[in-house]
Amino acid sequence: MPSFRFLHAADLHLDSPLRGLDADATAPARRIRQASRDALDRLVGLALAEQVDFVVVAGDLYDGDWQDFRTGQALVAAFARLTRAGIRIVAIRGNHDADSVLTRNLRLPEGATLLSHRKAETLRFEDLGVAFHGQSFAQRAVVENIARDYPAPLPGLFNIGLLHTAAAGHAAHETYAPCSVEQLAGHGYDYWALGHVHERAVLHREPWIVFPGNLQGRHINEPGAKGASLVTVRGGRVADVAHQPLDAVRWARLTVDCSGAADLPAVLDRARDAMGAALDAADGRLLVLRVVLEGACPAHAELSRDRAATRENIRATGLELTEDDLWIEAVRIDTRPALAPEALRSRADAVGKLVGAIEALAAQPDAPLSAAIRDYATEMLNRAPRDALPADHHATLAAGGAIPPELLERARALLLARLAEG
Incomplete structure (x- = not known):
């Protein structure tokens, strides 16, 4: 029975555009703009370091039509680093890729396969004993349950399904290629490599049905560690599915409990401690924070009287910790007066x-x-x-x-x- 390791990634959204950051002169716009490429580079580096056998990408390689060919060239160069090392790639197009005229004409390096959008197809890696089944999006809005037409599993092989889907639905994502967990689990594949939902989620085990989340958070509504899943297969069974953080920029909402704080300096002390802990957890990445001040406190009047001054004091406190690895995107003052x-x-x-x-x-x-x-x-x-x-x-x-x-x-x-x- 086959034994191997692979990386499951999705939703690269390479060169996803900035929205509104250029209007803020304090924003580290260049680093955020570069983040999706840096995360892709980390994915390649991890695949090489772990010597995985192949990489699967479950859709949304891009974020729509490119502004120029450099976006496509960056992906081809990254994939070529893998294929030159003998690491093969299997991918499908997602809804954002289907928007791109240039994507449809992109030639990937030898050893990288983009599965057809016409119908679900099967690709075999006979040397590893693996069969891949999947279908790319032909257009952005795929509203039918395309997984029902995926081929039956091939006996004696480890069967992987690639599907760009919202599954049973997700509040933050369009309901594309809808299907149920029960349907996928009953199809007979050993592993479903899903994409489209940007939060990591394991929907089922044995068989494994996994959203790895997107490779790089794009804004404050995509907080937390982002990356890919490293999957280990031993004797034809999934032995481990481990999340690997690969993001270059970490987005986070940071709640500072101001309960009982007497004045602004007391609030700033608490904010400094909370931001320091968040910086440590970011492990050297650029950390983008939305700071939320909460709690009933005597300091509320001082904080609320001049909200702009409070925001700048919080930002100045962040600069005490680091000038390079922290940007406070916004400060919300949700404190309450201590008076009942x-x-x-x-x-x-x-x-x-x-x-x-x-x-x-x-x-x-x-x-x-x-x-x-x-x-x-x-x-x-x-x-x-x-x-x-x-x-x-x-x-x-x-x-x-x-x-x-x-x-x-x-x-x-x-x-x-x-x-x-x-």
Whole structure:
């Protein structure tokens, strides 16, 4: 029975474009732009170091049509490093690859095979006792269950299915090539190499059905370690499936518990400790953080009074740790005043009435603004510089719409904080 090792990767999204980072002068845009290529280089380096027998890539090699041929040339060069070392590659196109006219005409190096988009096909590696079954996307939106038409497993061989799919569905991804775990498990293959979902997930064992996640996180909504799966097969059975982090840039949301913090310096001390631990966990990668300050604390008023100053203080604290390997993408201030709202609501004076009015508005999120509130708010907005507040504040008032719940919560918290100061 066959024994071998291979790497299962997916969703390389080579040269995935930056979105909005160029607008921030502090962003390390060059390193983030280069990250997908650096992660691909790490994949190649791992395959060579581990001397794997082959690499499978389950779709989305690219991120759509290239801006120029350098993107395709980078992939060909990376694959050629593997094939020259005797490591073969089997891949399929995903929905992003199907968008690319240039991808369809790309010639891969000898030893790298891109399975057909016309129908599911089988490729054999007789020397290893392996059969690959898969089908590329012919167009972006493949809404039918193409796995039903995959060939039957070949007896005496280790059968691997390559499929770009959302499986039973995923909130963050289009439901392409839908199928169930039960269907795949019952098809008779030994390993399903899936792609499309950017989070690593093992959907089933024996047979193994695996999403390795994407090779490199592309934005803050793709946090955590990204990479590929190193699969060991002994005697025709999967012995181990190990996640291998390969990302060059690590995205993360970092929650800093500010509960009880007396002032801004106390919050900054906690933020420094939390960021230091996150840097250690990133293991030398560029770490991109969205810092979220949470908890009920006396410092809330100081943090909320000048949110821009708080953000810059957090960023300056990050620079104390490192100038090169940390970028704070955003800072969210979700702290709350330490003063209990129940005590204020029960007061008979204007403070109690104001707290009660805000909470009544929050309890009816879809209720339109009264004319008096709208006129007063419009007057206040007109006194402020036009760009001092988001445009949707003005649009909401102009349309007579409801106050957004998050704005009401900020108003309530700010009120409580100011009262706590006094």
